[in-house]
Amino acid sequence: MTTTVSKDSKATRTRSISTAPPSMKVLAVKILFLAIVDAVAVFAMSMLFFRGDWLVLGIVAVTTLLVNIVYLSPGLLPGKYLTPGLIFLAVFQVFVVVYSLYIAFTNYGDGHNSTKEDAISAIVLQNTQRVEGSPTYLVQLVEGPGGLGLLATSPEGEVLVGTQEEPLQPLDPGAVTLDGDRAVAAEGWTSLQQQDVLQRQQEVAALQVPLSDDLADGFLRTTDARNAFVFQSVFVYDEAAGTMTDTTTDTVYADLGNGQFETEGGEVLGTGWQIVVGPENFLYPFENPRFGGALLGVAVWTFAFAILSVGLSFFLGLFLALTLNDPRMRSRKVYRVLSILPYAFPSFLSALVWLGLLNTEFGFVNEVLFGSANIPWLTDPWLAKFSVLLVNVWLGFPYMFLVCMGALQSIPEELTEAATVDGANGWQVFRGIKFPLLLVSTAPLLISSFAFNFNNFNTTYMLTRGGPRMEGVTENVGHTDLLITLVYKTAFEGGNRDYGLAAALSILIFIVVAAVSAISFRQTRALEDLH
Numbered sequence: 001m002t003t004t005v006s007k008d009s010k011a012t013r014t015r016s017i018s019t020a021p022p023s024m025k026v027l028a029v030k031i032l033f034l035a036i037v038d039a040v041a042v043f044a045m046s047m048l049f050f051r052g053d054w055l056v057l058g059i060v061a062v063t064t065l066l067v068n069i070v071y072l073s074p075g076l077l078p079g080k081y082l083t084p085g086l087i088f089l090a091v092f093q094v095f096v097v098v099y100s101l102y103i104a105f106t107n108y109g110d111g112h113n114s115t116k117e118d119a120i121s122a123i124v125l126q127n128t129q130r131v132e133g134s135p136t137y138l139v140q141l142v143e144g145p146g147g148l149g150l151l152a153t154s155p156e157g158e159v160l161v162g163t164q165e166e167p168l169q170p171l172d173p174g175a176v177t178l179d180g181d182r183a184v185a186a187e188g189w190t191s192l193q194q195q196d197v198l199q200r201q202q203e204v205a206a207l208q209v210p211l212s213d214d215l216a217d218g219f220l221r222t223t224d225a226r227n228a229f230v231f232q233s234v235f236v237y238d239e240a241a242g243t244m245t246d247t248t249t250d251t252v253y254a255d256l257g258n259g260q261f262e263t264e265g266g267e268v269l270g271t272g273w274q275i276v277v278g279p280e281n282f283l284y285p286f287e288n289p290r291f292g293g294a295l296l297g298v299a300v301w302t303f304a305f306a307i308l309s310v311g312l313s314f315f316l317g318l319f320l321a322l323t324l325n326d327p328r329m330r331s332r333k334v335y336r337v338l339s340i341l342p343y344a345f346p347s348f349l350s351a352l353v354w355l356g357l358l359n360t361e362f363g364f365v366n367e368v369l370f371g372s373a374n375i376p377w378l379t380d381p382w383l384a385k386f387s388v389l390l391v392n393v394w395l396g397f398p399y400m401f402l403v404c405m406g407a408l409q410s411i412p413e414e415l416t417e418a419a420t421v422d423g424a425n426g427w428q429v430f431r432g433i434k435f436p437l438l439l440v441s442t443a444p445l446l447i448s449s450f451a452f453n454f455n456n457f458n459t460t461y462m463l464t465r466g467g468p469r470m471e472g473v474t475e476n477v478g479h480t481d482l483l484i485t486l487v488y489k490t491a492f493e494g495g496n497r498d499y500g501l502a503a504a505l506s507i508l509i510f511i512v513v514a515a516v517s518a519i520s521f522r523q524t525r526a527l528e529d530l531h
Helices: 002-019 025-049 054-072 077-104 116-125 194-199 201-206 282-285 289-324 332-339 347-357 364-367 383-410 413-420 426-454 459-461 483-492 499-530
Strands: 128-130 137-144 147-153 161-163 176-179 182-186 219-220 226-232 233-236 245-247 251-255
Touching: 025 383, 054 077, 054 161, 054 245, 077 413, 077 499, 116 219, 116 226, 128 219, 137 161, 137 182, 137 219, 176 251, 194 201, 194 219, 245 289, 251 413, 282 499, 289 383, 289 426, 289 483, 332 383, 347 459, 383 426, 383 459, 413 426, 426 499, 459 483, 483 499
Parallel strands: none
Antiparallel strands: 128 226, 137 147, 137 226, 147 161, 176 182, 219 226, 233 245, 245 251
16 A cells, blocks of 8 residues: 555656746746747748748648647647657658659659749740841849849830849839940849959850740840840740740640650650659669669679678678687787778778779789789779779778677676586687677677668779679669669769659668568577577
8 A cells, every 4th residue: 555655646746747837947948949940930931832832831830830839838748858859850761761752753853853834944045046137225234132134225215124034024214223325223233343244254145034924025135244135935835735846947846744845756855844754763674674684783783792791891800809809819909909990991081092002004902012913903894893892891890890809708708618618629619609699799780781781882982983884784884883873873973864763773772671681680589599
């Protein structure tokens, strides 16, 4: 009975503490914190409102409301600690995974990175030519909230102003400063001086200000920052028919549902737009046999690279740990320090050093160790794989050495002494006692090391950039590419960057690593019986 009362009183005290009103200082800090959060949220929601991102706006609004409810309520103590972590988890983990999954089902990439409206505007703007006999506008380069623009005086004396995003609009004569017949300044706009114009010549040359909301009416362009002429696009968009016509050749390009304007014969305009293509990116390796074969080769090498890197690093580290853990060996501390030196330097810097050492023409390895031999360490497919693996093992064995050293030192000496007394030799003690106990503590680390090396971008990219390139494949695929470097090159290198295909490949990596890790952790449960 006494125990029950004490438990009830303890629970009562706990509830009273959790519901007790906060002090004035705590309340002031809480209100200040919420004010900052709410101010940032309101600013973000206003930007999202003008951009029309209603889904994201709704998510931000609901999240902000929940944060205020959690922190202004007298209870909900666990929620006050969990809320920041859940928000960061949602932003930096859940959102990234969901967004990557969404991109994998689109054609997002070069030429398909915006909306159809933006693609139409880009096609019209990129294909303009001067209208013969067009009137001359006197212009002054100005800059406003919308960026660089033209303050133009028409032949009739009307003063207009506009930017590449906003068409020309007439100005009140009272808000304009004239220099003869030419407007040189306007309220709300900053006139550019000659030296500013010279520094921004490329922007000036690319500036095209629409005459009206209808892009077919033409644009104003200037080459000398003083006189502008009317330009019109050679492409005309028919909104009703959904076609783009080249007026110089009368070629009609239509939207056939592929995120671009194309003819029935397959001729395509370079600028397209982003659409959902379904599982097309996942099926691409099967539809393109050459790329599929190259991808299979990359996948096999990725597994081989990860397994060999972990295996060789582990056994080399274990050998050094056994050797340097022997009390009979002199200067063990010195050798231990030397063994972990590769681990002390950043991996990308070490890879760059090895890049110089393995240079075919003037590298230290060829010049000094092999007497000026011409060995293509980084350009021959098999030697490049060997070189990448060698450097990665050199970078990875110190970690395994430290892990094995700690695991060996944690094994009780009584076990080895008892085995020795029973007549076991050194190899039997190691095989029957030390190695099994070592695996108990190192198996999870070996699995995580496999996942790390499966996505080991630095070593491969710094040494070979995935090369040498595979022949017969139009995509940029190399013999030493890992799946992660192939994803990077697909997304950010080459003439056709394909973010959708890169996202699909990254999901493939996620699935493979997750499956291998799950299977491996399940298998390592058998080692628990050794305790």
